[in-house]
Amino acid sequence: MVLKGVHDNAGHQGQHRTLWLARQRFYWNSLEHDTKLYVSQCKRCVLSKTPEPEARAPLVSITTTAPLELVCVDFWTAEDVNNKSVDVLVVTDHFTKLACAYTCPNQTAKSVARVLWNNFFCVYGFPARIHSDKGANFESSLIAEMLTLSGVAKSHTTPYHPMGNGQTERFNRTLGDMIRSLPPRSKVNWPRMLNTLTFSYNCTRHETTGYPPFFLMFGRSPRLPVDVLFESVILDGENVDVSKYVQSMGRDLREAMSLAQQNAHQQQNKQADYYNRKCKGHLLELGDRVLIANKGEKGKRKLADRWESTVYVVVSKNCSLNTYKIRHPVTGGVKVVHRNLLMPVNFLP
Template sequence: MLSLNDPVISQIIHQLETGETSPPTVRQEMPQLSIFLRELRKLEFQNGILYRKRQVGEENQYQLILPESLRAMVLQSLHDDMGHLGFDRTLDLTRARFFWPKMALDVEQKIKSCSRCVCRKTLPEKAAPLVNIQVTRPLELVCIDFLTIEPDRSNTKDVLVITDFFTKYAVAIPTPNQKARTVAKALWENFIVHYGFPEKLHSDQGADFESKTIKELCDLAGIQKVRTSPYHPRGNPVERFNRTLLNIKKHLFLETNCSYFKGIVPSVTGLL
């Protein structure tokens, strides 16, 4: 088994089974061993697999002790394959399933070295100040952004969030992908035909939002396309609704284990 092939984990299993402590020379050669030994009371060896037990509320959660050889693969799955979530969310997903020493540092390094995240989120050393956006009426400025969440049972993970900046009214639309044609179709069918044409459409500088398809839609509808400064992606006000959606999804999904895109997204539309 891979766990037994990992020298640190095999030492821990040996100590759990025999009660024999590892010699000081072994602990010096394996710095991570000391961290595991501090967690020894929480470790359990079941059916050939080593787990760490932790208390989450009133329930026990079992984290798989992951061999070092598998950590990079797991981080790729929980970060890259989940839509390049941020540090906190990636760490939460990893910690809910696995345990290894200095996990937070590994997650941080993974995100810092992720080329896609670096391209999308890197800030210059000195950025220009944020501009206070002034609006006076509904549909003067409508903002769009994508929220990517852990997939539900239907394997849906992308949500297009559309917000009227003046009223703070928001619409969340589950989508099969983040392509420009998908954005244009969702924007037209779920917002424009119900509420009318916005004067300005605001987004970050994502390729799909800045595509020819979106430009043609805006030109045909007489909409002015504006975008967030690359220095300040937080200038897009949709992010507040995204946090609301994530918080509601997190609590309801843990209770119901449902397909949250069918049950939660329609329920929180309009909350901001």
């Protein structure tokens, strides 16, 4: 009752301030120990004050070896000149880094299915697997049926963990930077510039692979307006028949794909080493009690608790992906959450 009066009823202040208030009014032999323990186990303080999240699991890189082995999709949204939100479906090929951006009337599953089928599948071919977040549009029965009929597998990230779809997230930032850098007259009509911007991006050497995405996807360098203007010659001028051209292109493309895979692997290892230097926390064990970072509450985030109030229990783990299955203590429902969004709270009473 005493500690509740100097802590709970005094603004849930920290250990030092609470201890000062207690010492000004009371005394017993274990006052300091009891006060610090009470404050450290105060659930309201844990939910509202603990930085989110202190833990950082090691980075796990996705490896691909061929075009269209894995295609990542996500929505990117920005306002047009009339302050109206424009939904853009971003599609990236994980191996070649080829990126496409398509305006959509909305983010419904119907729009996603139509754009993927008409603008990507029927142009570039059907991928082995599609990867997205767990948005209702991407996880809908319509998308599932379309992919099943097409023989395309489906995977998704864990909730509120955008790094699970990192390549698309990075291109989203790049696309935003490219649009911001447009001259004012062009920026007004930025939705009409998407094809031009993505084409320019795909024709430029990617820092991860060392090759332009266009070349890795099609086996040749694109002809640009500047090439036509100055009569530049991208390929050698020898006249060859179709079969020799195919053989030559196949040989060059195999060599480029091998080097691109090596370069991508080196870059991924370099990025993982840098990221993993800052890893904190530890592996969770079965039976551990955990809180989930509060990412879903709407409204003013400055006033929201940093952690959800429900204490879950770890029931299984996937160490290779740094994900955990956790069970709700009342309903028994199970959800999969990335380690970066969990905080162990075995210390709570």
